[in-house]
Amino acid sequence: MAGVAPRSASAGGRAVSYGALRGFCGEALIRAGMSSSDAETGADVLAMTDAWGVFTHGSKILQGNLLRLKGGGLRGGARPTLTAEGGAWAIVDGGSGLGMVTSAYAMEIAIAKARTQGIAYVGVRNSSHFGAAGYYAWLAAREGLVGISMANDVPTVAAPGSRGAIIGSNPIAFSVPVKGRRPLLLDMSIATVAGGKVYAARERGDAIPIGWVIDIDGKPSTDPSIFPALGTLTPAAGHKGYGLGLLIETLSGILTGAEFTSRIGSWMKDGPTAPTGHGGAFLAIDCAAMTPQADFETRMAQLVDEIHAAPRADGVDRLYVPGEMEWDRYERAMAVGIALPADVVASLAGAAAIVGLDIDRDLMERN
């Protein structure tokens, strides 16, 4: 999430409280057939993501999830199942339930196993778009562990030299507790920039910089409108992002028995009746098993302090560690509400209509 430009709170956004947004999303998910407990999990992921200012992955995706819950591509009554497990690992089958429910469950298993073994890996199959990877990493950091989360997705990113998409933008996130501070939190895709930035440039009518997208011949393009049908995202730092994407595919898709690369259903383009088969991987490391927790977190704080105190280039006010921008936005959101951008409000209105809610009555006027 670091580096993702937030929509400005002053850009005509409508402010809602975190609680109201969470309640609205939860009610919508219940009306689409989910249990109140699972709906609460899903709603918390979406509202927290918006509070971090990552609006591309927050409640904006509620509508698509409701359509899939209605269409059968997502099964509202599904429960994640531990299909196999060992000392420090497990494989979870999501049963085509909401990706957020499956993923939160998987990370909870990883945390519990890490507490006895020091580290744990939980792989997930039959999942779906899980929203912001950072949420699940943070679930671990919130409890004092190092969390790492990742997932595969339909191919939208090129390999060096390819003409089209080879791998998904395969998100990876990590979060680390820091003494007396907010946890480190990095959530990134392995593409140079997220597809959302290309869409935003298209909406604004702007050209994009060379290096973000290649055209159908594999050549660099400045035209955002070619993506995704006739254009492909480039991998971040070339072979490095591409290679990291393959590691994520290995741990999320190959090892788990999930679908991988082009076998994954498109959450956006395919119809709402078919499961997507996404995979994911969740790792937790229990620092307290290895070293006194306070020592670990104090050393983390020293690292952060060292960065904050380092000399800055002219015109740079502050050096950030990963997550600080998101936590700043979160604190503002908790103080004055989440200023939802217009596209999110429009999407929520659509979501409301699907399940017989009213965005004004059931969200905006609840603040």
Add this chain to the structure above:
Amino acid sequence: MAGVAPRSASAGGRAVSYGALRGFCGEALIRAGMSSSDAETGADVLAMTDAWGVFTHGSKILQGNLLRLKGGGLRGGARPTLTAEGGAWAIVDGGSGLGMVTSAYAMEIAIAKARTQGIAYVGVRNSSHFGAAGYYAWLAAREGLVGISMANDVPTVAAPGSRGAIIGSNPIAFSVPVKGRRPLLLDMSIATVAGGKVYAARERGDAIPIGWVIDIDGKPSTDPSIFPALGTLTPAAGHKGYGLGLLIETLSGILTGAEFTSRIGSWMKDGPTAPTGHGGAFLAIDCAAMTPQADFETRMAQLVDEIHAAPRADGVDRLYVPGEMEWDRYERAMAVGIALPADVVASLAGAAAIVGLDIDRDLMERN
């Protein structure tokens, strides 16, 4: 390692056999005070790295290691010690021994623990420059496991907005077995380009592209001669490489009790009498615990085949998966010898002089 341009075998290099190079490095390490078994481990890392064509991290670093073994900064008689362990984790103290010995030991522990628990993390402290991270990841893949290795280093890489170096180029590598094929193998630093590429441009008298290095004011520079004294490498993909570098620092330096960032001794610039205190982290995942090994490796092969078959941009002969360039070089090295670049030969001549060997008699004429 992928993407690191190899010195061409035809560029005046002198070809030596893998066996002769390994034997020469081993003999030199024995003469510097190491046991034959530890010397063999160290020599294998160096010779294998040269066979992969990664000459910046192969036998070129023998000389510096011999100087440190002589000077006391490295202790030839040190044995790595398991200072603490649990079900799926361990912390290893290298005792300021050769980084390759400590790291190979740590990965062997990780492999053994992963075989019972599914995954394992082994953190290392009191280590030193471990050469190529990929070697240790490959140790796991060679045995059918997924291997991940990483280490911290003295700061040479900027944070977005910083004026100088904030974190090390912190290498990370992974390797994955693939049915009927050579393992995937990616070994990368979190910098846009390795420092070695900047040195090479300086030697050639070439300018470097904007984006590789910033100057002492934090501004982009095309002058390779400013690095490292008055220049700093940029992080790969900006906040992404920087953030990944902090995760590596967390797992290698903070959690292990190793030195971190500026507390690490410089392998190149500090005197040969002081230990450097590097940290490292080694993870192994036993796929066979979770899924039939053949199924996993077959799915990996499908992924690789899919990439090989994908459409290529004009002028691109082949799409590579990580490690293929290195394995191609390895096979050529095993068939016709390793064509050592002139700078490596010069360094080996220096190494030979330190321990009373003769590069012609003890290496070149042994082929």
